[in-house]
Amino acid sequence: DKNTNMVKCSVEHETKKATKISKLGVNAMAIIAICEYVDAVRPSSEVTNDLLNLVYQLVQYLQGSWLSTNSFSEGDSMNEQFIHKIQLDKESNKLVAIDLDYYVRSHYGEVSFALARMLTLAKNNKWTVLLNDQKEWLDLANKVALFIITKDRQEEIKKQQEQEKSVDDNEEVMNAATFIFDHWLLNAIAALDVIDPNQHIYDKLFYEYARRSVSTAHKWQTTEEAHDKGEDNDDLDQMGVYYDDLSSTMTAITSEGLCAILPYLQKRQQQNGKEFQLAFHSAMLALQYQLQTQYRPETAMYMRDPK
Numbered sequence: 001d002k003n004t005n006m007v008k009c010s011v012e013h014e015t016k017k018a019t020k021i022s023k024l025g026v027n028a029m030a031i032i033a034i035c036e037y038v039d040a041v042r043p044s045s046e047v048t049n050d051l052l053n054l055v056y057q058l059v060q061y062l063q064g065s066w067l068s069t070n071s072f073s074e075g076d077s078m079n080e081q082f083i084h085k086i087q088l089d090k091e092s093n094k095l096v097a098i099d100l101d102y103y104v105r106s107h108y109g110e111v112s113f114a115l116a117r118m119l120t121l122a123k124n125n126k127w128t129v130l131l132n133d134q135k136e137w138l139d140l141a142n143k144v145a146l147f148i149i150t151k152d153r154q155e156e157i158k159k160q161q162e163q164e165k166s167v168d169d170n171e172e173v174m175n176a177a178t179f180i181f182d183h184w185l186l187n188a189i190a191a192l193d194v195i196d197p198n199q200h201i202y203d204k205l206f207y208e209y210a211r212r213s214v215s216t217a218h219k220w221q222t223t224e225e226a227h228d229k230g231e232d233n234d235d236l237d238q239m240g241v242y243y244d245d246l247s248s249t250m251t252a253i254t255s256e257g258l259c260a261i262l263p264y265l266q267k268r269q270q271q272n273g274k275e276f277q278l279a280f281h282s283a284m285l286a287l288q289y290q291l292q293t294q295y296r297p298e299t300a301m302y303m304r305d306p307k
Contacts, residue, residue, distance in 0.1 A: 024065055028110040031058050035117045052127055055118055059130075062111055063140060108148035109184030115141035116191035123195065138196060145188050146202050149209050152180050179216045183257030186213055190264045207268060210261050214275040217242060217254055218282050240282075240289030248293040255286040 034051050115137050122130035156178045189206045220243045238246065242254045258279040265276040
């Protein structure tokens with residue numbers, strides 16, 4: 001609770017020292033999972049109400065973890081804005097921030113998407129209990145996304161300056177190796193656009209991030225063009241992988257971000273837009289690769305007999 005600093009609900013795990021720790025990202029993922037479950041299963045009204053109450057309390061936890069002490073204008077020197085890890089004090093039942101150096105960049109995209117996903121579900125189903133604070137939560141989701149994009153950009157400029165490379169606002173000539181692809185953040189940007197399509201004061205930055213994400217993923221993907229030029233890998237079976245990572249999971253994660261941002265790009269570029277076509281093509285190539293990694297009779301026959 002932001003007023004009393006009391007914990008109403010959070011997802012915890014117990015450490016080896018029997019100390020209960022609550023991490024930011026786990027709570028955000030819990031909200032996303034519950035929203036997906038309610039949307040897909042459509043449980044009874046009683047179960048749904050219980051889950052909505054749980055989501056409401058988890059969102060309050062995320063809100064209470066945000067430190068709104070600094071400004072968000074681009075170019076500001078910003079400090080860490082989230083308490084990533086907390087411990088529940090058993091005597092006072094209050095939050096105690098621990099391990100202040102602990103930082104996970106992906107938590108920001110997860111939190112922003114969790115808030116946006118919750119608001120989308122609440123809006124579609126007219127759940128007033130979750131919509132009463134809609135403006136406040138929407139503002140937080142936008143600020144969290146803006147914060148990490150701005151922070152990434154500052155780090156990117158710093159790295160490029162350290163490498164004595166010129167910084168150009170044209171994403172085509174920027175060093176793609178320093179750009180961070182975040183599938184959670186792409187999900188958040190797409191979801192936020194659905195919730196409030198008539199805004200967006202941050203849309204220029206969000207659109208730039210979406211375009212650069214697509215360009216970067218495609219640049220580091222093994223494609224027909226790269227194969228024809230003799231670049232990357234000459235193994236046709238690896239066509240579609242990103243960053244030479246043969247993991248089917250990592251391929252799926254990147255493609256998930258590309259697929260999530262497709263409607264957002266289509267709205268701004270139509271289907272003939274450059275990044276829209278790149279994202280669609282990259283996702284198709286990745287899917288073809290993933291289908292090859294499935295267990296089929298001809299590969300399963302060589303597996304050890306479970307009996």
